[in-house]
Amino acid sequence: MPILDEELASDLARYRKQAREWLGTAAIPEVPLALTERFAVLRDWQKTLYEAGWVGIAWSVEAGGQGLTPMHHLVFTEELARARAPQPIGLIGLDVVGPSIDHYGSPWQRTELLPRLLSGENIWCQGFSEPDAGSDLASLRARARVDGNDFVISGQKVWTSWAHLSQWCALLVRTDPAAPKHKGISYLLVDMNSPGITVRPLVQMTGDEEFCEVFFDEVRVPRRNLVGRINEGWPxxxxxxxxxxxxxxxxxxxxxxxxxxxxxxxxxxxxxxxxxxxxxxxxxxxxxxxxxxxxxxxxxxxxxxxxxxxxxxxxxxxxxxxxxxxxxxxxxxxxxxxxxxxxxxxxxxxxxxxxxxxxxxxxxxxxxxxxxxxxxxxxxxxxxxxxxxxxx
Ligand SMILES: Cc1cc2nc3c(=O)[nH]c(=O)nc-3n(C[C@H](O)[C@H](O)[C@H](O)COP(=O)(O)OP(=O)(O)OC[C@H]3O[C@@H](n4cnc5c(N)ncnc54)[C@H](O)[C@@H]3O)c2cc1C
Missing domain, CATH: 1.20.140.10 (Butyryl-CoA Dehydrogenase, subunit A, domain 3)
Incomplete structure (x- = not known):
C-alpha cells in the first residue's frame, strides 16, 4: 500500500529532481575534521543553502522558511546525503529548538529571531540539562524571577552543545519554585552576549570542545523573550x-x-x-x-x-x-x-x-x-x- 497520496508523491518527486539538480551544480565543501575550521566551513554552507531556499523547508514563511511540508524537508535531507554534501552547522537551531519557536513563539520571536537562525548568522544552543537534571529534566533548578520588564536568571546548565559558538540559547528555567515540578518551568530565549553569562567548554573523547558548562549570574532577559506563557514551558x-x-x-x-x-x-x-x-x-x-x-x-x-x-x-x-x-x-x-x-x-x-x-x-x-x-x-x-x- 502506498504510504503517500498520489498528489503529494508527485510533488515530492518534482522537488527531489529540483534538489538533485541544484546539488549537482553546487560547490559542495570538503569538511575539515578540526572543530573551528569545520564550524566555519559549515556555517558558510548553511548560508549558501539558505540563500538558495533549502533551509527551513517546513518552517513558516513568516519565520523565513519555505512553508512546505516535513516531507519536503526529508526529501532534501535524503538528497544532501546522496550528494555526499554536509548538513548545515546550526542543527540545534534548525532541528531542535527552532521548530518549537516557530510553533509556539510570538510574531516578534518568529519574524525577528528565526530568519537569522535559518541563515546561520545566529547559531543557537539548547540550555536544558543541568548537573542534577538530565533524564529527570523537570527537576531543573536554574531559576528566573520577574523584575519589572525583565526576567533575571541565575543557575547553571551543562552539556550545552555549541554554547561557546552560539549567539542565542533556548533556556528552561524555574519561575515558580512553589509549584509542582512540571508546572513552574518557563521557556526563555536568551542572547548569549548578555552580561552575567560565563561559558566553559568541555572536551569530549573525540578531542573536540563541542559542549559546555554555562553559568548565569543575574542575567537580565526582556519579557518579550518568553515563549508561550510563564510557568507553562514544560509542554x-x-x-x-x-x-x-x-x-x-x-x-x-x-x-x-x-x-x-x-x-x-x-x-x-x-x-x-x-x-x-x-x-x-x-x-x-x-x-x-x-x-x-x-x-x-x-x-x-x-x-x-x-x-x-x-x-x-x-x-x-x-x-x-x-x-x-x-x-x-x-x-x-x-x-x-x-x-x-x-x-x-x-x-x-x-x-x-x-x-x-x-x-x-x-x-x-x-x-x-x-x-x-x-x-x-x-x-x-x-x-x-x-x-x-x-x-x-
Ligand atoms: C554529545 C552530547 C550533547 C548534548 N547536548 C546537549 C545540549 O545541547 N543541551 C542540553 O540541554 N543537553 C545536552 N546533552 C545532555 C543530555 O541530554 C543528557 O546527558 C541526558 O539527558 C542524560 O542526562 P544526564 O547526563 O544528567 O544523565 P542522568 O540522567 O544522570 O542518567 C545517568 C544514567 O542513569 C540512567 N537513568 C536515569 N534515570 C533513569 C530512569 N528513570 N530509568 C532508567 N534509567 C535511568 C540513564 O539512562 C543513564 O544511564 C548532551 C549530551 C551529550 C552526550
Whole structure:
C-alpha cells in the first residue's frame, strides 16, 4: 500500500529532481575534521543553502522558511546525503529548538529571531540539562524571577552543545519554585552576549570542545523573550525533545546508509586491489549493519506517514531513537573494528578509508545513547506511554 497520496508523491518527486539538480551544480565543501575550521566551513554552507531556499523547508514563511511540508524537508535531507554534501552547522537551531519557536513563539520571536537562525548568522544552543537534571529534566533548578520588564536568571546548565559558538540559547528555567515540578518551568530565549553569562567548554573523547558548562549570574532577559506563557514551558520542552528525536532519526538514518555504502565500497576496493576475498568477519559485520539499516527503514516508514499527516512529535519517536542509537554504535564499531587489522598491514596503504573520520565517528557514536534522552529513558517512554505498563 502506498504510504503517500498520489498528489503529494508527485510533488515530492518534482522537488527531489529540483534538489538533485541544484546539488549537482553546487560547490559542495570538503569538511575539515578540526572543530573551528569545520564550524566555519559549515556555517558558510548553511548560508549558501539558505540563500538558495533549502533551509527551513517546513518552517513558516513568516519565520523565513519555505512553508512546505516535513516531507519536503526529508526529501532534501535524503538528497544532501546522496550528494555526499554536509548538513548545515546550526542543527540545534534548525532541528531542535527552532521548530518549537516557530510553533509556539510570538510574531516578534518568529519574524525577528528565526530568519537569522535559518541563515546561520545566529547559531543557537539548547540550555536544558543541568548537573542534577538530565533524564529527570523537570527537576531543573536554574531559576528566573520577574523584575519589572525583565526576567533575571541565575543557575547553571551543562552539556550545552555549541554554547561557546552560539549567539542565542533556548533556556528552561524555574519561575515558580512553589509549584509542582512540571508546572513552574518557563521557556526563555536568551542572547548569549548578555552580561552575567560565563561559558566553559568541555572536551569530549573525540578531542573536540563541542559542549559546555554555562553559568548565569543575574542575567537580565526582556519579557518579550518568553515563549508561550510563564510557568507553562514544560509542554514546549516536550515538543522540543520530540522534534529532536524525530528529526535526528530521519536525518541520521540517511547518513548511515551513505556511511555504510561508502565503507563497503572502500573495503571492496581494498580486497579487490590485493586480489583477495574479504574474510568472513568483514562480510558478517557488513551484513549486520545492512540488516540493522533495513529494520530502521521499516520502522521509519511509520514515522514518515506521521510526518505526511503533519502529526507532531509522539512517543513513537522513542522507538526510532532507540533503534538509531543501537544502529549508530553498531555501524561505527564494526567499521572501527575492521579498520584495526586492515591498517596494521603495510600493504594496507592503498586502502582508501579516511581513518580519522571513521575513528571520530566511532568515538562520537558512544554519545548516541545519551543525548536527546538516554536509551533507558526511551525504553521507559515506550513501556509507559506506548505499552501502558505501570511506572517503575
Ligand atoms: C554529545 C552530547 C550533547 C548534548 N547536548 C546537549 C545540549 O545541547 N543541551 C542540553 O540541554 N543537553 C545536552 N546533552 C545532555 C543530555 O541530554 C543528557 O546527558 C541526558 O539527558 C542524560 O542526562 P544526564 O547526563 O544528567 O544523565 P542522568 O540522567 O544522570 O542518567 C545517568 C544514567 O542513569 C540512567 N537513568 C536515569 N534515570 C533513569 C530512569 N528513570 N530509568 C532508567 N534509567 C535511568 C540513564 O539512562 C543513564 O544511564 C548532551 C549530551 C551529550 C552526550
Amino acid at each position: 514546549l520542552a516536550i515538543h522540543t525533545l520530540g522534534t529532536e528525536r524525530a528529526g535526528y532519526t530521519l536525518r541520521r538514518r540517511v547518513d548511515y546508509k551513505v556511511a555504510v555504502d561508502d565503507a563497503v565500497a572502500e573495503i571492496r576496493r581494498y580486497f579487490h586491489d590485493r586480489g583477495e576475498t574479504a574474510p568472513d568477519r568483514v562480510s558478517t559485520a557488513i551484513g549486520r549493519a545492512r540488516v540493522a539499516l533495513d529494520v530502521l527503514d521499516a520502522q521509519t516508514r511509520q514515522t514518515i506517514t506521521r510526518l505526511a499527516d503533519n502529526v507532531g512529535p509522539t512517543p513513537e519517536d522513542s522507538v526510532d531513537k532507540l533503534l538509531l542509537n543501537d544502529l549508530e554504535q553498531a555501524i561505527f564499531a564494526s567499521i572501527a573494528d575492521l579498520l584495526g587489522p586492515l591498517r596494521s598491514s603495510p600493504s594496507a596503504r592503498p586502502f582508501g578509508l579516511n581513518a580519522g573520520r571513521w575513528v571520530h565517528n566511532h568515538l562520537y557514536s558512544r554519545a548516541a545513547s545519551i543525548y536527546g534522552g538516554t536509551s533507558q529513558i526511551q525504553r521507559n517512554i515506550i513501556a509507559e506511554r506506548l505499552l501502558g505498563l505501570p511506572r517503575g
